[in-house]
Amino acid sequence: MSPTVQCGAVSQVVVVGGTHGNEMSGVCLAKHWLQDPSELHRKSFTAEVLLANPIAVERCVRYIDRDLNRSFSHELLSASGSESDSYEAKRAREIYQKYGPKQSSLNFVIDLHNTTSNMGTTFLLFKGDNFALHLANYLQTKCVDPSFPCHILLIDIPEGGHVHLQSMGKHSVSLELGPQPQGVARADVLTRMRALVNCSLDFLDLFNQGTEFPSFETDVHQVLYRADFPRNEDGEIEAVIHSELQDKDYLPLKPGDPIFQRLNGEDILYNGEKQIYPVFINEAAYYEKKVAFIATEKTHCLVPALKVQN
Numbered sequence: 088m089s090p091t092v093q094c095g096a097v098s099q100v101v102v103v104g105g106t107h108g109n110e111m112s113g114v115c116l117a118k119h120w121l122q123d124p125s126e127l128h129r130k131s132f133t134a135e136v137l138l139a140n141p142i143a144v145e146r147c148v149r150y151i152d153r154d155l156n157r158s159f160s161h162e163l164l165s166a167s168g169s170e171s172d173s174y175e176a177k178r179a180r181e182i183y184q185k186y187g188p189k190q191s192s193l194n195f196v197i198d199l200h201n202t203t204s205n206m207g208t209t210f211l212l213f214k215g216d217n218f219a220l221h222l223a224n225y226l227q228t229k230c231v232d233p234s235f236p237c238h239i240l241l242i243d244i245p246e247g248g249h250v251h252l253q254s255m256g257k258h259s260v261s262l263e264l265g266p267q268p269q270g271v272a273r274a275d276v277l278t279r280m281r282a283l284v285n286c287s288l289d290f291l292d293l294f295n296q297g298t299e300f301p302s303f304e305t306d307v308h309q310v311l312y313r314a315d316f317p318r319n320e321d322g323e324i325e326a327v328i329h330s331e332l333q334d335k336d337y338l339p340l341k342p343g344d345p346i347f348q349r350l351n352g353e354d355i356l357y358n359g360e361k362q363i364y365p366v367f368i369n370e371a372a373y374y375e376k377k378v379a380f381i382a383t384e385k386t387h388c389l390v391p392a393l394k395v396q397n
């Protein structure tokens with residue numbers, strides 16, 4: 088019998104909206120729950136709500152000076168705040184002072200994101216976070232309409248160490264739902280996100296009360312590399328995502344399949360050796376990050392059973 092994953096009871100849970108100010112499902116839900124947190128109450132805990140980037144939310148932009156979800160690096164968090172600091176670097180330090188590992192026993196972070204890509208429901212979690220994998224499995228098997236695509240995507244931690252907001256928690260998941268345009272709140276996406284948050288809190292409550300979650304197997308996607316658009320010497324894109332790749336997130340891309348199309352009608356083909364699974368295809372926020380899509384591989388993993396350690 089594979090060993091059971093032993094974790095202590097979860098006491099502090101934070102649900103985060105507005106890490107990116109124009110991703111409206113999480114913004115609307117966080118604002119609602121800040122007014123009326125009753126929905127976040129469970130027997131064994133009450134989740135807290137954080138609107139992570141209030142100024143970006145007010146202006147309905149992703150960020151003011153720099154991406155808040157890349158601002159939780161040790162370097163930025165330990166820099167002594169100077170006026171010239173970016174808004175997000177200061178804001179990340181503020182948030183870290185409240186929820187960072189030293190200051191609190193923040194057990195679980197649920198960070199709410201939307202993507203313009205056709206990624207359905209994606210759970211983003213750190214490799215090795217078996218607790219979060221159990222949550223994702225619970226959501227996939229218990230909460231999501233089986234006809235609805237649901238994927239697990241492992242976050243690749245940069246060489247320099249963590250940079251993402253959710254890394255503040257001992258365990259964490261980002262709920263990435265799309266497609267949804269930036270600055271737009273779609274009722275179907277918001278409703279799905281709201282249900283997933285409620286289901287996540289149910290899972291944590293069941294865990295705290297002693298439910299054992301049996302071991303399971305599942306497919307996870309892992310990042311192979313980030314592909315950029317073809318660009319000219321001025322850095323301008325010279326082709327767009329091919330119409331046959333658009334919206335095909337998580338579907339296999341084989342060598343020879345088209346990925347970009349030039350305005351002169353020429354197609355650019357994927358010339359890799361092996362089949363990959365593109366995600367974040369044509370994500371609006373990634374043009375400036377020089378990412379046209381993220382190439383992933385699909386792997387199968389066995390996760391040990393989970394039971395609270397009293």
Ligand SMILES: N[C@@H](Cc1ccccc1)C(=O)O
Binds near residue numbers: 202211251261
């Ligand atoms: N869209 C999110 C995806 C993400 C969430 C959490 C961690 C890493 C990536 C971002 O780029 O920030």
Ligand SMILES: CCCCCC(=O)O
Binds near residue numbers: 240241242313381
């Ligand atoms: C799987 C993680 C996606 C992160 C998006 C990025 O850093 O480009």
Ligand SMILES: [Zn+2]
Binds near residue numbers: 107110200201
């Ligand atoms: Zn986001």
